[in-house]
Amino acid sequence: KPFKRILLTGAAGGLGKILRDRIKPWADVVVLSDIGDMGEAREGEEIVRCDLSDKAAVISLLEGVEAVLHFGGISTESNFEAIMAANIQGTYNLYEAAHKAGTRRIVFASSNHTIGFHKVTEVLDADSPTRPDSMYGISKVFGEQLARYYFDRTGIETVCLRIGSSFPEPKNPRMMRTWLSYDDLVEALRCSLMAPRVGHAILYGQSNNEAVWWDNSKAAFIGFKPKDSSEQFKHLFPDTGAYPEKDDAATLYQGGGFVNDGPQYV
Numbered sequence: 001k002p003f004k005r006i007l008l009t010g011a012a013g014g015l016g017k018i019l020r021d022r023i024k025p026w027a028d029v030v031v032l033s034d035i036g037d038m039g040e041a042r043e044g045e046e047i048v049r050c051d052l053s054d055k056a057a058v059i060s061l062l063e064g065v066e067a068v069l070h071f072g073g074i075s076t077e078s079n080f081e082a083i084m085a086a087n088i089q090g091t092y093n094l095y096e097a098a099h100k101a102g103t104r105r106i107v108f109a110s111s112n113h114t115i116g117f118h119k120v121t122e123v124l125d126a127d128s129p130t131r132p133d134s135m136y137g138i139s140k141v142f143g144e145q146l147a148r149y150y151f152d153r154t155g156i157e158t159v160c161l162r163i164g165s166s167f168p169e170p171k172n173p174r175m176m177r178t179w180l181s182y183d184d185l186v187e188a189l190r191c192s193l194m195a196p197r198v199g200h201a202i203l204y205g206q207s208n209n210e211a212v213w214w215d216n217s218k219a220a221f222i223g224f225k226p227k228d229s230s231e232q233f234k235h236l237f238p239d240t241g242a243y244p245e246k247d248d249a250a251t252l253y254q255g256g257g258f259v260n261d262g263p264q265y266v
């Protein structure tokens with residue numbers, strides 16, 4: 001197997017549950033971690049209940065870990081204090097612990113909400129300016145920048161995977177653009193872990209959908225070629241011919257409803 005020991009944070013979450021079995025072929029031991037219940041450890045697994053905001057616990061969690069899939073944290077908009085503990089303090093703890101442990105590579109589950117306030121008429125690439133649409137999105141921008149800093153200072157490599165919408169199927173017309181199938185998610189992670197050099201990279205996590213907002217050509221060295229397409233779900237969202245209201249923020253911006261979530265500023 002390519003690795004002796006890898007760590008999946010957020011293992012009790014929606015994506016963590018899917019990834020748990022799919023990443024097993026990549027390591028002799030997969031360490032699964034979350035604050036939530038992960039059930040019993042199966043063969044080749046170790047389970048460590050750990051709050052990412054607890055620095056001492058995260059330092060011992062990383063011991064001997066060669067690579068990390070960092071999926072733990074708050075995954076939608078919330079209050080800043082909660083996001084600060086789980087996503088900002090938590091991701092800092094992870095990088096500091098990875099540095100101490102000699103971990104070589106991290107795949108950071110970043111999000112399209114780092115760029116959610118770009119309009120749906122724009123096409124973005126890895127160098128487009130961030131434009132977060134929420135405190136949640138801001139925490140992911142922090143994670144991406146932290147990863148860049150740790151690469152420049154310590155050489156830990158990170159692929160920041162800006163996941164679109166990774167669910168069994170798209171739930172609305174927006175997700176026809178942003179959908180990332182579970183198979184393509186696993187392939188993006190495999191490529192991100194196995195590519196010989198990744199440095200600090202930004203990779204958009206989207207399937208091979210018909211209409212897309214994100215161009216991955218600047219991350220071609222990772223070799224990610226999505227195979228699925230949201231077209232198979234086209235029948236779920238028939239075109240009514242009606243145009244969205246011109247002031248409907250959720251259809252004007254790539255972040256969709258996130259641009260309206262949370263506190264309103266007047």
Ligand code: NAI
Binds near residue numbers: 033053070072
């Ligand atoms: P989820 O909310 O189902 O899973 C997140 C997990 O992190 C949960 O099991 C939760 O208990 C754990 N967690 C939260 N705070 C923690 C803390 N302080 N310490 C330890 N664990 C903690 O979310 P999902 O959908 O599985 O997403 C996983 C990751 O991927 C998240 O980081 C999310 O931001 C990111 N992502 C997911 C997308 C999707 O379409 N599912 C899209 C973009 C990003």
Ligand code: 15L
Binds near residue numbers: 075076163164175
């Ligand atoms: C995310 O970042 C969230 O974690 C996920 O629950 C979805 O809302 C997704 O973005 C999305 O934009 O569809």
